[in-house]
Amino acid sequence: MLLSRRTFLSTATAAAATPILGAAALPQTTIRLSYASAPARGLYQSLAQRFMETRPDIRVVLDSPAVDYDGLVQQTLRQNITKQLPDISHQGLNQIRPLADRGIAVPLDRFIAGDPAWNTIGVPQAVTSFASYGGKTCALPFAISVPVLFYNMDLVKQAGGDPDNLPDDWDGVIALGRKINALGEGTGGLYVEYTNNGWSFQTLVGAFGGRMMSEDETRITFDGPAGLQALQLLQRLGKEGQPALNTEQARQAFRAGKLGILFTASSLLTGFQQSAAGNFRLKVGSLPVSSTADRLPAGGNGIVMLTDDPDRQKACWDYIKFAVGPAGQTIMVEATGYVPVNLAAISDPAGLGRFFDAHPEHRIASQRIAMMTGWFSFPGENNSRIIKAIEDHCYLVVSQKQDPAAALSSLGKDVDALLPH
Missing domain, CATH: 3.40.190.10 (Periplasmic binding protein-like II)
Structure with a gap:
């Protein structure tokens, strides 16, 4: 769904972005983040706030939400033309391929390979593959929605x-x-x-x-x-x-x-x-x-890195790791009915394991993880x-x-x- 010109302009510019205030000290690096849709605003505000509490040297600014995932990818393609891309974006899992095919999404493989902590985070390769195209990891799934x-x-x-x-x-x-x-x-x-x-x-x-x-x-x-x-x-x-x-x-x-x-x-x-x-x-x-x-x-969204600035890329990678790690996944699950992508978080008796025990209806969807595959995106434009x-x-x-x-x-x-x- 295409956004109106007024909505697009207000969303695409950094001036219209909503800041999520972090620690009192001024952060060294600011990253801009886009997402869909308005009902998810609270989730991304909470996620950004908690991340900044752990990383006061990074400031996360949220764009106004797009209407839906299709509206978000259309907005992102326009922002690429006008050179107003955010640094990072939570894109629908079926809308990542258009960004990958156009070279807009920054492959994450070198960040994964160069981070010794990645193998301990708990995101399995089978889930990572939901956002991989052409042999490249073009995003990392953040939240999976099950029918x-x-x-x-x-x-x-x-x-x-x-x-x-x-x-x-x-x-x-x-x-x-x-x-x-x-x-x-x-x-x-x-x-x-x-x-x-x-x-x-x-x-x-x-x-x-x-x-x-x-x-x-x-x-x-x-x-x-x-x-x-x-x-x-x-x-x-x-x-x-x-x-x-x-x-x-x-x-x-x-x-x-x-x-x-x-x-x-x-x-x-x-x-x-x-x-x-x-x-x-x-x-x-x-x-x-x-x-x-x-x-x-697998419905839901994955996190796409869009910036080519080295300092902001490092900050974006740290945000991605937090979001798909146990802390970020716990925030996400408690706020929604999405299935977590982090198996370590699911099995943690002090984390999501305890949450699922107290909220059995949330566990129903997670039982279908083994049946999930990528949300198919058609080749071409x-x-x-x-x-x-x-x-x-x-x-x-x-x-x-x-x-x-x-x-x-x-x-x-x-x-x-x-x-x-």
């Missing part, structure tokens, strides 16, 4: 569902949603997000055993059986009465206790818990998959246009305006035309 189902257990119980035996397949989930929908009084049963920067469609394709492109990226593969099953599911949801809401409206309905089941990202957990407190009981369920061998795209095409076709299917097979064929041709040949 989950959120349940309003009060509505589940009213509809005759078993709170202790939630369905584990789509037939059961849809049947339960139908019962909740029958309660009436403005209550919706089930809503499966289908617009989320292409993440939802990619997730469903993965949950049916497919992938977006061949491993060598010479051809699309989502136009096979898995892609058809994904669109058939969306068509079925539309026929079953999925509420005619957009993504944010569906989330708001769930917060208000007017929606029984919502498929979305685990990162919304803390916010949903706050809304549910005193109003309804919330439970997290796993997304149905066809096999434990399926691979689901049209990744954002491809995402838009995917979401447009998903809408046509959900709204019963296009047959799944016809939509898949049309989508395949549209995406292929946007890929480099």
